[in-house]
Structure formats: C-alpha cells, structure tokens
Amino acid sequence: MARALSPRRLLITTVAAWTVALIIFFPVLWMILTSFKTEASAVAMPPEFLSADWTLENYTEVWSRSDYPRFFWNSVVISVGSTLLGLLIAIPAAWAMAFVPGKKTKDLLMWMLSTKMMPAVAVMIPLYLLFQQLGLIDTKIGLVIALMLMNLPIIIWMLYTYFKEIPGEILEASRMDGATLWGEIIYVLTPMALPGIASTMLLNIILAWNEAFWTIVLTTTKAAPLSAFIASFSAPQGLFYAKLSAASAMAILPILILGWFSQKQLVRGLTFGAVK
Amino acid sequence: MSTHSSRLAARMMVAPSVVLLLIWMIVPLAMTLYYSFRFYRLLSPDRTNWVGFNNYLWFFNSPDFWLALFNTLALVGGVLFITVVLGTLIALLIDQPIKGQGFLRILVIAPFFVMPPVAASIWENLFMHPQNGLFAAVAQGFGAQPILFLEQYPMWSIIGIVSWEWLPFATLILLTALQSLSSEQLEAAEMDGASPFARFRYIILPHMTRAITVVILIQTIFLLGIFGEIFTTTQGGPGSASTTLPYMIFKQAIAAKDIGRAAAGGIIAVILANIVAYFLMRGLGRNLEN
Amino acid sequence: MGKIQLTKVRKSFGEVDVIPGIDLTIENGEFVVFVGPSGCGKSTLLRLIAGLEDTTSGVIDIDGKDATNLPPAKRGLAMVFQSYALYPHMTVRKNIGFPLKMAGMDPAEQDKRVERAAKVLNLSNYLDRRPGQLSGGQRQRVAIGRAIVREPAAFLFDEPLSNLDAALRVGMRQEISELHQSLKTTMIYVTHDQVEAMTMADKIVVLNAGHIEQVGAPLELYNFPRNLFVAGFIGSPKMNLIEGAEAAKHNAHTIGIRPEHITVGDGPWEGVVGLSEHLGSDSFLKVAVEGLGTMTVRAPGEVHARHGDRIRLAPAGKIHRFDTNGLAI
Numbered sequence: 064m065a066r067a068l069s070p071r072r073l074l075i076t077t078v079a080a081w082t083v084a085l086i087i088f089f090p091v092l093w094m095i096l097t098s099f100k101t102e103a104s105a106v107a108m109p110p111e112f113l114s115a116d117w118t119l120e121n122y123t124e125v126w127s128r129s130d131y132p133r134f135f136w137n138s139v140v141i142s143v144g145s146t147l148l149g150l151l152i153a154i155p156a157a158w159a160m161a162f163v164p165g166k167k168t169k170d171l172l173m174w175m176l177s178t179k180m181m182p183a184v185a186v187m188i189p190l191y192l193l194f195q196q197l198g199l200i201d202t203k204i205g206l207v208i209a210l211m212l213m214n215l216p217i218i219i220w221m222l223y224t225y226f227k228e229i230p231g232e233i234l235e236a237s238r239m240d241g242a243t244l245w246g247e248i249i250y251v252l253t254p255m256a257l258p259g260i261a262s263t264m265l266l267n268i269i270l271a272w273n274e275a276f277w278t279i280v281l282t283t284t285k286a287a288p289l290s291a292f293i294a295s296f297s298a299p300q301g302l303f304y305a306k307l308s309a310a311s312a313m314a315i316l317p318i319l320i321l322g323w324f325s326q327k328q329l330v331r332g333l334t335f336g337a338v339k
Numbered sequence: 340m341s342t343h344s345s346r347l348a349a350r351m352m353v354a355p356s357v358v359l360l361l362i363w364m365i366v367p368l369a370m371t372l373y374y375s376f377r378f379y380r381l382l383s384p385d386r387t388n389w390v391g392f393n394n395y396l397w398f399f400n401s402p403d404f405w406l407a408l409f410n411t412l413a414l415v416g417g418v419l420f421i422t423v424v425l426g427t428l429i430a431l432l433i434d435q436p437i438k439g440q441g442f443l444r445i446l447v448i449a450p451f452f453v454m455p456p457v458a459a460s461i462w463e464n465l466f467m468h469p470q471n472g473l474f475a476a477v478a479q480g481f482g483a484q485p486i487l488f489l490e491q492y493p494m495w496s497i498i499g500i501v502s503w504e505w506l507p508f509a510t511l512i513l514l515t516a517l518q519s520l521s522s523e524q525l526e527a528a529e530m531d532g533a534s535p536f537a538r539f540r541y542i543i544l545p546h547m548t549r550a551i552t553v554v555i556l557i558q559t560i561f562l563l564g565i566f567g568e569i570f571t572t573t574q575g576g577p578g579s580a581s582t583t584l585p586y587m588i589f590k591q592a593i594a595a596k597d598i599g600r601a602a603a604g605g606i607i608a609v610i611l612a613n614i615v616a617y618f619l620m621r622g623l624g625r626n627l628e629n
Numbered sequence: 630m631g632k633i634q635l636t637k638v639r640k641s642f643g644e645v646d647v648i649p650g651i652d653l654t655i656e657n658g659e660f661v662v663f664v665g666p667s668g669c670g671k672s673t674l675l676r677l678i679a680g681l682e683d684t685t686s687g688v689i690d691i692d693g694k695d696a697t698n699l700p701p702a703k704r705g706l707a708m709v710f711q712s713y714a715l716y717p718h719m720t721v722r723k724n725i726g727f728p729l730k731m732a733g734m735d736p737a738e739q740d741k742r743v744e745r746a747a748k749v750l751n752l753s754n755y756l757d758r759r760p761g762q763l764s765g766g767q768r769q770r771v772a773i774g775r776a777i778v779r780e781p782a783a784f785l786f787d788e789p790l791s792n793l794d795a796a797l798r799v800g801m802r803q804e805i806s807e808l809h810q811s812l813k814t815t816m817i818y819v820t821h822d823q824v825e826a827m828t829m830a831d832k833i834v835v836l837n838a839g840h841i842e843q844v845g846a847p848l849e850l851y852n853f854p855r856n857l858f859v860a861g862f863i864g865s866p867k868m869n870l871i872e873g874a875e876a877a878k879h880n881a882h883t884i885g886i887r888p889e890h891i892t893v894g895d896g897p898w899e900g901v902v903g904l905s906e907h908l909g910s911d912s913f914l915k916v917a918v919e920g921l922g923t924m925t926v927r928a929p930g931e932v933h934a935r936h937g938d939r940i941r942l943a944p945a946g947k948i949h950r951f952d953t954n955g956l957a958i
Contacts, residue, residue: 076435080443083429087506088446091453093473094461106471109480152359155352163349171357173620178364180612182564184585185605188598189370212363219356235681236714240728240775241702244348250727254718273454275567294456294571304464304471311457322452323445326511342683344700 091319098122098308105305121309129292131313138288138317140203141278142271145210146264149218152211154260157222158248162231172223175216183213183276194281203286206278210271218267225259226252262328265321269329272318289314368609374602381596394603403579403587410494411583411611415562417498418505419555425502426509426554427547431539433510434517444511451507455567462500463489463572493573493581500568505561509554516550517543556619563612584608630692631783631815632657633678638687640673647673648839650687655783655817655832660809663819664826665836665862671819672787674836678817679785680704692782702731707776708785711792713768715760715775721747722756725774732779746774749808766797773808783815790825802829823863827851835859852947857955860885866913866925868949875921881950881958888913888927889946893934896943900924902934916942 085092096115097105104115125131160168190209191200199205229252237251253260275290282291293314322329378390398404433443450458466472467488475485488496520543528538566585569575575582575590582590588608592601633655640648648670655661663671676682678689680701689697696704707728716724722743723730729739747753750770760768769789776784786805790798806829809816820826826833827847835842835850835858842862843855854860860868868885876884893914900918912932916924926942934940950958 073436073438076432077437077439080432080435080437081439083432084443084446087429087503088449090458090461090466090503091449093465094457097465108471109476110473152355156356159349159352163345165346165349171353175356175360176560177613177616177620178360179560180563180616181364181368182585182588182605182608182612184564184566184588184592185608186367186371187589187605188374188592188601189367192370193366212359215356215360230712230714232710232712232714233716235701236708236710236775237716237727237731238681238701239679239706239708240779241731242727243702243731244345246731251716255716257718269452273452275455276564290454290456293454293460294567307460307464311460315453315457318454319449319452322448326444326448329448342681342700 091315094308095312097305098312100305102303102305105308121305122313125306125310125313129310131292134287134289134292135313135317137203137286138272138290141206141210141286141288142268144203144207145214145271146218146267148207149211149215149267150222150260150264153215153218153222154248154253157219157226158252160219161223161226161229162234172220175219179213179216187280191280200281201283201286205281206286206288209277209281210274213274213277214267214270217270218263221263221266222256222259225256225263228259229255258328262325265325265329269318269322371602371605371609374598375606377599377602379598379602381598390599394599395607397600398604398607403582406579407582407584407587408611410581411563411585413494414498414501414565414583415559415615417494418501418562419558421498421502422505422509422558423513423551423554425506426513427551429506429510430513430517431543433514447510448507450504453504455504455565456571458504459500459568459571462496462503467496489573490577493577497565497568497572497581500572501562501565504568505558508558512554513547513550516547520546559615559619563615584611630657631655631781632690632692633783633815633817634688634690635678636688636690638674638677638689639685640670640677640682641685646839648677651839651841653834653841653844655815658813658815660806660816660818660829660831661834662826662830662832663817663834663836664821664823665842667821669836670839671821671836675708675785675787675817675819679706679708705779705782706785707779707781707783708787709769709772709776709789711788713760713772713789713792715768715771717760720757720759721752721763721771721774724760724771725752725778728775728779742778743774746778749777750774765793766801769793769801770804773805777808777812781814783817786816786818788820789818790820791822805829824865827863833863835862837862853957854885854949855957857883857885857951860949860951860957866927869924871921873920876950879948879950882953883951883955885949885951886924886944887946888925890944890948891924891926891928892943892945893926893928893932893940894943896941898924898942899939900942902936902938902940905932905934905936907931914940916940918942 096112098121099115099117099119100111101116101118101120104111107115160172194200194205194209197205199208233255234247234251237247242250272288273290275294278288278290279294282288287295293310375394376389376391377387378393379387429447433440433447437443453461464472466474469475469485469487469490472485474488478485486492524542524546525538528542533541564585565583566589569581569583569586570589573581575586579587584604585608588601588604591597591604595601635651635653637650637652638648639646639650651674663674665671673682677684680696680699680703684697687697688695691704691706716727719727725746726739726743729742734742743756744753747756750773752767752770752774755763755767755771760771763771772789789805790801793801802825805816805818809829818825818829830847832844833847833850834844837858843850843859845853847863850859850863854863854868857870861870864887866888868887869891870883870885872883876882898918898921900916900921902914902916903923904913904915906913909931910929912928912930912934914926914928914932914934916926918924924942952958
C-alpha cells in the first residue's frame with residue numbers, strides 16, 4: 064500500500080510487534096542465557112540477569128561427560144538420510160499423481176495423509192517387535208527407515224503441491240523433444256521444482272531432527288540421536304539447570320540455525336501449497 | 340497428457356510409496372488388533388490366551404479412560420483455539436508496517452525448531468518450577484505464592500507449552516495468507532465505507548478461511564499424537580489428571596507391561612483418530628478442489 | 630517429408646466421444662489450419678497426431694508408416710505450445726538445443742544448429758538469456774526455434790499466437806507464414822481465430838463438435854460454404870442468415886448474404902440503423918430491417934448513416950442458399 068505513513072503509527076506498531084515477538088522468543092533466549100550461567104547463578108532467586116556469573120563451563124562439561132559428537136552425528140545421518148530416501152521414493156510418486164492424475168488420485172493422497180494420523184503409541188509394541196525381529200533396534204538404518212516412512216506422506220504431499228504448479232505443457236514439450244520419462248524427470252521436472260524440493264527437504268530434516276518418540280523407543284545407545292540424548296539428560300540431572308540448558312542449546316542450535324536461514328522456503332513448504 | 344504408456348509409468352512410480360505405506364500401516368495395525376484380544380503381560384510371559392473383548396472392556400470401565408479421552412480432545416481443541424486466535428492477532432500485527440520485519444520473523448518462528456523434550460524441559464524447569472522458575476520469581480515479586488502449574492493445572496500447563504510450540508506455525512501461515520490479500524480489495528472496502536472491524540470481518544477473515552483450515556488440519560495430525568511434552572513434564576499426573584489417550588496406552592505398555600491392554604487402547608486410539616480424520620479430510624478435500 | 634493421414638480416428642474420454650471418427654489427409658508441405666469454436670476437438674486432434682493422447686481407435690499414418698502407437702518423440706514431429714512451454718531454468722541456447730541433446734547429438738553440431746536457428750529467428754543476441762527475461766514475441770520465437778532445429782517431418786502449432794497482443798500477433802503470423810515458405814515443411818496449425826486461418830492456410834479444416842464440417846482452400850470456404858455452420862464461421866463480420874418468406878423467394882429454407890455483399894442507397898429492403906461503426910476504410914452498420922431482422926452491412930469508405938436513420942439496402946453479390954438440413958443448395 065503506497066500510502067503515507069505517520070511516524071507515530073510506525074512507532075506504535077513496531078513497538079507492539081517487537082514486544083510480542085520477544086515474548087514468544089523469550090523462553091529460548093532465557094534457556095540460552097541460563098546455559099552460560101554457573102549452576103548457583105542459574106537457580107538464584109530473584110533471577111539474575113546482568114549480575115549473573117557468566118561461564119562456558121557448562122558446555123565444556125556437557126561435551127566432556129557425554130558423547131555429544133556421536134549423538135550429533137546420529138541426528139545428522141538419521142534426519143538427512145531419512146529425508147533423502149524419502150525424496151527418492153516420493154518424487155516419482157508425486158510426479159505420477161500431479162501429471163497423470165486418475166480418478167483415484169485424490170483418494171490416494173487422502174489415504175496417504177491419513178496414515179499420519181495413526182497415533183505412534185498405538186503401534187509402538189508391534190513395531191518394536193518387528194524391528195527387533197529384523198535386527199534394526201538401535202541402528203541408524205532402522206531409524207532412517209522408520210522416520211522416512213513416518214514423513215513419507217508429508218513429503219509426497221508437499222512435492223505434489225509443488226509439481227502441480229508446473230504447467231503440464233512443459234513436460235509434454237520435453238516429451239515431444241524426445242526426452243524419455245527419466246529425461247523428463249531429471250532434466251525438466253527436478254530443476255524446475257528445485258525450490259520446492261529444497262523446502263520439502265528442509266522441513267523434513269527439521270521434523271526428523273525433532274522427532275522424539277521413535278528415536279527414544281527404537282534406540283538405546285549406539286544410534287541414539289540428540290532428541291534421545293536430551294531426554295536422557297533431563298531425567299536424572301534435572302536439577303542442574305545450567306548444564307541442562309547447555310545440553311538443550313546444543314541439541315536445538317544446529318536446526319535452529321538451519322531453520323532461520325531457510326525460513327522463507329520453509330513457510331511456503333509448510334502450507335502444503337494451500338496458501339499462496 | 341495421458342497415454343497408455345504414461346499411465347502405466349505413473350502406476351509403477353506410485354507403487355513403491357503405496358506398498359511401503361501400506362506395510363507401514365497394515366502390519367503393525369494387524370498385530371495390534373491381534374494382541375488386543377489376547378492376554379499378554381510381560382510379567383507373566385507363559386500365560387497367554389484369548390480374552391475376547393476383556394482388554395477393551397477394561398478401558399471402557401476405567402474412569403481414567405474417559406478422563407484421558409477428554410484430555411486428548413481438550414489438548415487438541417485447546418491448542419487449536421489458542422494458536423488460531425493468537426496466530427491471527429499476531430499475524431495482523433506483524434503485517435502492519437514495522438521496522439525490522441525480517442529479523443522479527445526469525446524470533447517468532449524459533450519455537451517451531453525446538454524439539455518437544457527441550458521445549459517441555461525449558462518450561463518445566465526454567466519457568467514453571469515452583470522454587471526456581473521464572474514464574475515463581477514473578478509471583479514472589481508481587482508477594483504472592485508461586486502457582487504450582489504442573490501440580491494444580493497440569494492440563495492447562497501442557498496446553499500452554501504445546502501452544503507455544505505451535506504458535507509460530509499458525510502465525511506464519513496466517514501471515515502468508517494475509518500478505519496475499521490484495522490491498523486494492525481493502526481500499527475498495529474502505530471507499531465503500533467499511534470500518535476497520537468490518538474490513539476484518541468481511542474481507543480479511545473470509546480471505547483467511549483457507550489458511551485457517553490448513554492450520555487446523557495439519558496441527559490436528561500432530562496434536563493427536565502429542566506424547567513427549569507429557570512424558571517430560573507431568574508423566575500424566577498428578578494421578579491421571581494430565582493423562583491423554585496416547586499416554587495412557589504408553590503407561591499400560593511400559594509401566595504395567597500389559598501388552599494386551601495397551602494394544603486394545605491402541606485400537607481405540609486409531610478409531611478415534613479415524614473419526615477425527617474423517618471430518619478433517621472432508622474439509623481438506625473441499626480445499627483441494629479449488 | 631511430412632504426409633500425415635488419419636483414418637477413422639476416434640477419441641473418447643470415458644463415455645464421451647470427443648472425436649467420433651475423422652478421415653483426413655495432410656499432404657507433404659501443406660499449411661493446414663484446424664479451426665473451430667472452443668471445445669470442437671481441434672486441440673485434441675492435434676494432440677492425437679502429436680502422440681500426447683492415445684487414439685481410441687483408427688490409424689494415424691506419418692509418411693506411410695503406422696504411427697498410431699508410437700510415443701511422441703518417435704514420430705518426428707515438433708510442436709509449439711500455446712503457453713510456449715519453454716524450460717524456465719534453461720537459457721535460450723539450451724532450450725533450443727534440448728531436443729538435440731535428447732537425441733544424443735554431438736555438442737559441436739548441436740551448437741552449430743542452435744546458432745543457425747537463432748539467426749533465422751533473430752535470436753542471436755538473446756542466446757544466453759532465460760525465457761523469463763524475454764518478451765512474449767521473443768519467447769514465441771524460441772519455441773519455434775526449438776521446433777525447427779529438429780528438422781521435423783511436420784510442425785504442430787497449438788494456438789501459438791493467443792497469448793500475444795494484437796499488433797504482435799499480426800507480425801508473428803507473417804513470420805510463421807514466411808517460415809513455411811522457406812522451409813516448405815508440413816505445418817498443422819490450430820486456432821479459433823478465423824482470420825488467422827484465412828490468412829495463413831493452404832487448406833482449412835473446419836471442425837465442429839468433433840466432426841469435420843468442411844475441408845478446403847480459404848477462398849473456397851468463403852465462396853462455397855458447404856453448410857450453415859461453415860457459412861457462419863468463416864468471414865468477418867458474420868454472414869447474415871435469413872429465413873422465412875424472403876428465403877422462400879429464392880427457393881431455399883435459409884439464405885445467406887455476406888455483409889460486404891449488401892449496398893446502401895437504393896434497394897428492396899428498408900430499415901432503421903441501430904449501430905454504426907466508422908473505421909474510415911469501412912463502415913459497419915447494424916440495420917433493423919422490417920420482416921428480415923437485424924442485418925449487418927459492410928460498406929466501403931464513409932457512409933453517412935447514424936443511429937435512428939432510415940436507409941434502404943440492396944443485395945449485391947452472391948446469395949447463398951441452404952435447405953432445411955442446413956446444407957448448401
């Protein structure tokens with residue numbers, strides 16, 4: 064709206080919006096601040112802000128007492144692995160549903176999404192037993208498969224909505240130009256849908272990174288990612304606020320940073336193409 | 340663009356996804372169904388037999404079950420209500436001309452990236468803790484007794500925590516919808532003499548209906564299975580005050596080690612999810628049409 | 630070479646027969662235009678020839694070989710789409726070269742052909758731009774370039790000019806005609822615009838509801854429309870069609886007189902001018918004639934008639950006669 068704006072109005076809306084934003088962000092900020100305090104300072108009443116004893120000790124301690132690099136690496140492998148595997152399976156399916164739709168395509172999409180509504184707890188025991196039978200308990204492969212299947216409907220849905228925006232004529236043109244099916248997908252569809260594929264990938268890495276049910280149920284030590292690490296950390300050592308905060312910060316910072324860098328694509332991806 | 344060969348190719352390309360999801364859904368479901376009719380306790384592994392509907396009857400006869408059912412729906416409904424209403428208000432605010440909008444969005448979206456156990460433990464330990472929490476400090480500052488959030492208001496506390504996690508999602512989607520509204524439409528309404536409230540009611544809100552539907556649909560999918568936040572904070576307590584259906588099943592399986600009952604609870608949860616899904620999908624299906 | 634022969638080609642979507650059965654021969658080097666109102670099946674027919682849709686039954690021969698079940702790429706045809714269907718992520722050079730790359734041609738040869746096509750189409754300066762940076766007319770030329778590098782047996786155009794503004798459309802129309810004259814390759818062109826059909830075609834195929842109403846050279850259709858549909862569709866403004874007593878005088882159920890075949894001044898018909906449009910070169914009048922209804926008249930030059938004037942009209946040219954079935958007598 065190209066309308067002259069009174070400086071007073073700008074000031075009011077800016078102050079109000081920043082206040083709201085800071086309130087929403089405050090818990091994360093407070094956790095990060097706490098992670099740099101000594102334990103005594105962290106639990107001091109009244110709470111200490113400027114007068115706190117600042118220290119890096121919590122981080123060094125969490126680092127030395129736990130096997131953070133391994134948890135971190137497991138998180139990376141599991142979230143990236145399950146997302147890439149999911150994309151590999153989902154891209155052809157989304158292509159088919161977007162460009163060769165049949166009468167049943169919409170029902171099929173609905174059904175896929177409905178599998179997401181099944182509560183994980185409800186099928187926890189059978190899946191645990193199945194994974195045990197297959198020797199997949201506490202393996203990265205097992206978690207990659209489980210999280211891939213968990214997020215597959217979302218990946219397919221997101222890709223479907225992106226692919227739908229690509230005009231079918233362009234794919235037909237490539238077919239006239241002599242491209243095979245794979246040529247069509249590799250040279251034309253994928254590059255055109257790259258922004259969409261990227262935001263699908265980001266969102267699913269974040270979902271997989273933050274998944275905290277299957278990662279806890281299906282792992283013990285070897286393959287446990289950061290979500291399991293933090294769950295184990297909070298139980299016995301719950302009273303060490305500063306260390307808990309440091310561990311929490313270490314668990315969420317990688318994805319927080321990734322998310323901040325990609326928030327534009329993310330928001331678009333999250334809406335399932337339903338909001339332009 | 341459909342020839343026999345492309346239709347055939349399409350089928351082959353959908354097949355892996357369909358087959359995998361079918362296995363992922365059907366096999367555990369069938370096993371759960373089977374266990375739900377069995378007597379099967381890990382503490383007495385030798386004794387297993389068919390028990391008919393006993394496991395189901397145990398749930399229906401347990402007062403905890405009805406509370407858990409209520410809690411589940413209260414959690415979903417409460418979080419949806421809070422996130423949609425607050426999300427709309429915040430989106431309207433952020434959509435105003437403000438300085439530093441880009442960085443502000445980064446702050447607002449942050450809670451979405453925080454994994455549930457961390458979110459829950461921040462709130463439990465740093466804010467709601469009756470001795471050391473920030474809320475207790477504020478209460479003391481006013482000379483009041485600290486509120487025992489997780490003991491006295493466990494469901495409200497959990498709804499609050501989960502709402503905080505999902506508020507960014509709702510806000511950003513609603514903001515995206517808001518920004519796609521043409522300013523000419525609003526200017527036309529202004530020329531027609533519509534007050535700011537009337538503009539919100541008759542122009543902005545109808546424009547956002549679709550986005551609100553999307554928020555409700557996607558959040559419900561995730562909210563029905565909320566587990567980590569309860570596990571980290573109240574463990575379903577005190578008593579069963581904050582036990583939801585998923586958590587009650589978890590207690591049966593892990594604490595009571597009664598696989599049969601847990602399975603029956605699982606089937607009930609699946610049926611509940613399907614009932615909710617049925618109504619949701621009808622809404623989503625309509626959205627898909629246009 | 631590019632002779633295309635359709636024999637009893639039928640296309641149905643489920644229960645609906647979009648094309649109930651068409652026989653048509655397109656000779657090598659011909660410029661054939663499929664024209665008809667929207668939904669008449671002209672685009673479907675083009676897509677059947679392209680291989681983008683399956684024929685339900687019937688045979689499509691290209692250069693004497695049965696191509697009915699060949700995939701699009703194997704038919705040796707090139708197509709220019711309504712939306713141009715350029716690859717937005719590729720430069721103009723890569724867009725034009727894409728069919729050659731898919732054919733596995735040697736890169737040096739690819740480059741040579743792309744450069745040559747770009748020169749013909751005045752695109753040499755734009756080769757490293759992306760489609761998004763081009764104007765509508767330039768995009769159109771890239772789409773044509775992508776078609777000509779393959780040296781196809783025939784070009785298929787699916788309403789290629791409908792996204793251009795009026796002035797550009799005239800220019801592109803001429804360019805495509807010139808291209809046809811220099812390449813002498815078969816072209817099949819789909820449009821709903823009868824002016825495009827009349828100006829470009831060697832042969833026009835008028836389609837209606839999946840049927841061929843008439844096939845012929847542009848002036849043949851103009852002078853000898855086989856039925857009422859063609860009479861009404863070809864020519865602008867539309868032919869005046871009159872039924873009743875006036876038609877009976879000519880021993881017909883319906884008679885048709887083109888607006889340009891009526892003179893203003895003296896004559897047997899009297900009416901009131903409803904609307905008059907003065908273009909300078911021509912004047913168009915809508916006249917309410919007693920007993921005949923509203924007649925459209927096209928008079929050369931300036932005619933001083935205004936709304937409400939009473940004028941007299943006379944037929945001055947061919948009167949087309951049609952029987953009760955709408956067929957020309």
